Amino acid sequence: MCTEQAVKMLSYGGTATTIGFPAAEDAVNLNLGDMATGVYWNKAALRVCHCGDALPSHDFPLLAQLYLQGQLNLDTMVSQKIGLGDVEEAFHAMHTGDVLRSVIMF
Structure with missing residues (x-):
């Protein structure tokens, strides 16, 4: 409707x-x-x-270039950096609204 x-x-x-x-x-x-x-x-x-x-093959390189040039601030979009073993806790934190975005660091 x-x-x-x-x-x-x-x-x-x-x-x-x-x-x-x-x-x-x-x-x-x-x-x-x-x-x-x-x-x-x-x-x-x-x-x-x-x-x-999004068209990843086109958009991701462009976004990476903008980030490296300081024209796109991705750092403020990351609530926390986690290890692979913390994924379950990160999903729980996202579900409860404690974080917006978690990035897995390898």
Whole structure:
């Protein structure tokens, strides 16, 4: 329902983006031919975003370069550094909200 409503609210040439995964029974009626809210007449677009839509082969080298140049501060995104034997505790800490992100150090 929210996706359908978002598409109907678009202005001429607008784009709505869904984030995450819908339930299996979710459906969207786009009313393609409706001149007031239809996708066809309004040149509206519906995009889908899965998990941030990262392309690792392209994005990871770029992110590494930005980090090394000091343009991307990843250090503040790491709550704790852990050893491989501490993974279970790290998941528990994340689940309880004590940390945001743990990085496993080898």
